[in-house]
Amino acid sequence: MTKKTESRIVFWVFLAPVLFAFIMVMVIPFFLGSYYAFTNWTSSARVDNGLRFIGFKNFTDSLTDPSFLYSFGITFVYTILNMIAINVVAFALALLVTGNLRFKNVYRVGFFVPNLIGGIILGYIWQFIFNNAIPSLGSLIPALGFLADPDKLMLSKNTSALAAMVIVGAWQYAGYIMMIYVAAIENIPQELIEAAKIDGATPWIRLRAITIPLCAQAFTVTMFLTLVNSFKQFDVNVSLTSGGPSTMLMGQPILGTQLLALNIYNTAFISNKLSEAQARAFVFFLVLAIISIIQVYVNKRKEIEL
Amino acid sequence: MKRIALAFMVLLTATAAFGAGKLTLMQNKPEIDAQLKAYAAAWGQKNGVTVVIKSIGGTSGGMGPQLKADYAAGDMPDIFAFDGLESFKEWEGIILDLSKEPWVSKTSVAFKYNGKVYGFPVAVEGWGMAYNADLLAKAGIDPKTLTRYDAYKKAFEKLDSMKSELGINAVVSMAASVEMGWVTAHHNFNSLLANGLPYGDLSVVNDLLAGKVDMQRLQEYADWVELLFKYADKSILLTGNYDAQVGAFATGKTVFLHQGNWVDPNLKAANATFKMGFAPHGSMKKVTDGIFVSAPSFYAINKESKNVALAKKFLNDLVTTPEGANYMVKEAGMIPAFSGISLNPDGQLSKSVQQWAAAGKVYSWDQYYFSGDFRDKVLTPIYNQFAAGSITKAQFVDLMAKAFKDNAQK
Numbered sequence: 001m002t003k004k005t006e007s008r009i010v011f012w013v014f015l016a017p018v019l020f021a022f023i024m025v026m027v028i029p030f031f032l033g034s035y036y037a038f039t040n041w042t043s044s045a046r047v048d049n050g051l052r053f054i055g056f057k058n059f060t061d062s063l064t065d066p067s068f069l070y071s072f073g074i075t076f077v078y079t080i081l082n083m084i085a086i087n088v089v090a091f092a093l094a095l096l097v098t099g100n101l102r103f104k105n106v107y108r109v110g111f112f113v114p115n116l117i118g119g120i121i122l123g124y125i126w127q128f129i130f131n132n133a134i135p136s137l138g139s140l141i142p143a144l145g146f147l148a149d150p151d152k153l154m155l156s157k158n159t160s161a162l163a164a165m166v167i168v169g170a171w172q173y174a175g176y177i178m179m180i181y182v183a184a185i186e187n188i189p190q191e192l193i194e195a196a197k198i199d200g201a202t203p204w205i206r207l208r209a210i211t212i213p214l215c216a217q218a219f220t221v222t223m224f225l226t227l228v229n230s231f232k233q234f235d236v237n238v239s240l241t242s243g244g245p246s247t248m249l250m251g252q253p254i255l256g257t258q259l260l261a262l263n264i265y266n267t268a269f270i271s272n273k274l275s276e277a278q279a280r281a282f283v284f285f286l287v288l289a290i291i292s293i294i295q296v297y298v299n300k301r302k303e304i305e306l
Numbered sequence: 307m308k309r310i311a312l313a314f315m316v317l318l319t320a321t322a323a324f325g326a327g328k329l330t331l332m333q334n335k336p337e338i339d340a341q342l343k344a345y346a347a348a349w350g351q352k353n354g355v356t357v358v359i360k361s362i363g364g365t366s367g368g369m370g371p372q373l374k375a376d377y378a379a380g381d382m383p384d385i386f387a388f389d390g391l392e393s394f395k396e397w398e399g400i401i402l403d404l405s406k407e408p409w410v411s412k413t414s415v416a417f418k419y420n421g422k423v424y425g426f427p428v429a430v431e432g433w434g435m436a437y438n439a440d441l442l443a444k445a446g447i448d449p450k451t452l453t454r455y456d457a458y459k460k461a462f463e464k465l466d467s468m469k470s471e472l473g474i475n476a477v478v479s480m481a482a483s484v485e486m487g488w489v490t491a492h493h494n495f496n497s498l499l500a501n502g503l504p505y506g507d508l509s510v511v512n513d514l515l516a517g518k519v520d521m522q523r524l525q526e527y528a529d530w531v532e533l534l535f536k537y538a539d540k541s542i543l544l545t546g547n548y549d550a551q552v553g554a555f556a557t558g559k560t561v562f563l564h565q566g567n568w569v570d571p572n573l574k575a576a577n578a579t580f581k582m583g584f585a586p587h588g589s590m591k592k593v594t595d596g597i598f599v600s601a602p603s604f605y606a607i608n609k610e611s612k613n614v615a616l617a618k619k620f621l622n623d624l625v626t627t628p629e630g631a632n633y634m635v636k637e638a639g640m641i642p643a644f645s646g647i648s649l650n651p652d653g654q655l656s657k658s659v660q661q662w663a664a665a666g667k668v669y670s671w672d673q674y675y676f677s678g679d680f681r682d683k684v685l686t687p688i689y690n691q692f693a694a695g696s697i698t699k700a701q702f703v704d705l706m707a708k709a710f711k712d713n714a715q716k
Contacts, residue, residue, distance in 0.1 A: 043374045045399030067683070131545045150540035156694065244484025245694055246687030253687035253705060255484060269371040271679035272396060
């Protein structure tokens with residue numbers, strides 16, 4: 001055996017387990033799912049139900065369903081708010097823990113820990129905070145009495161419930177994104193900052209002219225991660241609001257904070273329309289793929305410019 | 307290569323052998339999971355088989371997804387629970403006809419379809435307005451009078467004016483958030499469908515399914531819903547979960563609770579020692595002297611299972627052996643759906659359900675004639691908005707009527 005063939009064998013042997021898993025749980029289900037999106041498949045044992053090819057019906061049904069359109073809109077709003085919230089908080093925290101701070105490693109760990117809590121549990125914890133902890137704080141401190149008013153509970157109105165989801169999202173994810181910023185900030189050559197200091201640049205100018213431009217690569221990564229993660233948000237959505245409270249669209253009562261992933265899930269398992277849910281998931285995939293490609297393209301161009 | 311093939315063969319036969327001595331049951335009552343597992347383990351030892359219990363709770367989105375995933379994977383349980391007509395239809399193709407089983411003659415609430423028996427009733431459950439008898443006595447209200455809308459309205463007004471004397475936050479503990487849609491769009495909804503009608507009378511259900519709405523009945527029902535929402539604890543109504551809702555009643559912070567006898571274990575855990583019972587729903591102007599009692603879910607046997615005989619024996623033993631009866635009544639605290647079981651559950655609310663049932667004052671559960679899709683995705687948001695005050699009673703009535711008409715056209 002020559003050295004070349006040997007290294008090729010090693011290459012494939014090491015790749016095989018991952019490749020196998022990837023093909024089995026990603027590639028095959030993806031194509032199978034796209035096929036099912038054009039059928040009436042339900043994965044149940046209904047008597048009158050043979051597998052039939054029904055063309056684009058699942059897609060047209062989805063796109064005329066007010067709850068799906070609403071979920072699309074609300075997911076965009078949530079994604080934008082969440083991206084801003086997470087990145088601003090994460091970057092601020094990163095600046096904090098790379099500065100001259102005592103116990104900064106303790107802070108780094110502390111900020112990162114929420115990321116290790118599963119989304120479902122996190123949702124229930126925050127549900128308790130919004131529904132019980134904050135109102136009882138309001139009844140204890142007279143100055144904060146408005147917090148105890150049941151009409152002002154964050155989860156009782158759909159706009160404030162969406163804000164609540166952004167708060168929880170940022171709390172969960174900012175620590176993780178902070179780590180990426182920390183790595184980027186620590187990679188900035190110290191002499192650049194020193195030179196700027198000697199030139200008399202204020203901290204604000206140093207941040208704008210040196211730190212932010214030199215973190216451009218990190219921004220590409222963090223923007224992508226936060227975009228994709230916010231767009232796919234599911235577990236916190238389920239446990240924190242279950243999609244409620246409800247609101248009206250096109251004369252129909254619908255769930256006011258039901259993001260796309262939850263909408264797809266509910267279509268599949270509450271409405272028992274598995275193939276229609278597949279169609280929605282397919283649309284979801286296409287839109288998310290296009291948006292993230294545009295985002296990466298724009299960020300990459302920024303990297304070169306700077 | 308040969309060695310790998312051999313290893314594969316061994317693995318295959320091992321799993322096959324393991325699979326044969328295994329009986330799987332999937333059920334939707336997580337509150338009895340531990341008790342059922344203990345019983346199943348003992349039963350399995352006697353019968354030389356491993357019984358695997360899978361418990362997944364929640365609304366119509368609870369057990370369904372797992373069952374579908376297992377079905378798609380060819381790993382369908384031998385026995386599984388379903389809750390009524392809509393979910394029966396979902397699995398009709400593989401549910402075994404149980405008409406000839408010995409337990410059939412001992413129950414009146416088995417699941418029947420076209421004259422054949424398909425479901426083993428897990429228990430009997432009931433709900434009405436659970437009341438705190440001590441607080442009612444203090445306020446001088448006799449629960450026996452609470453049988454119609456006007457009586458409730460007067461009682462609620464009186465209790466509301468005595469809040470500080472009674473030490474309560476609100477009159478009713480009611481939940482109407484989206485997460486609690488099963489309280490509004492399943493249980494409360496049933497008042498519209500079944501209250502005041504003879505047991506098993508489907509006239510209102512069939513009319514509504516056909517899109518014919520009795521506006522008088524709907525108006526009276528809307529009054530009832532409004533009354534419940536108006537005197538409910540606001541924060542529990544809008545954002546509370548099950549624990550918050552039951553907790554308020556258990557700690558004496560409300561006089562009424564809109565739940566069924568399944569809260570008995572929760573009340574016991576919360577050390578609620580006051581006297582309590584069920585009063586009928588007051589969803590109509592006329593007297594409706596009865597509560598809603600039925601089997602909440604049924605066990606079906608998978609026709610394609612390899613263990614049909616064992617599965618049949620498992621269900622039969624629940625009824626005919628003392629161990630089975632002891633598990634159902636004493637361990638799991640359920641009201642047995644079968645005659646010939648002399649044990650009684652300990653919970654106060656379960657006893658109250660038994661008294662109503664013994665007196666024959668019962669109304670049926672008809673919400674399962676509507677799909678989970680309709681209840682959870684169409685009705686739940688309507689109730690939720692009415693509770694939040696973003697729609698008026700007139701709009702509530704219009705939206706409900708429109709929902710039935712749209713549903714009939716599907």
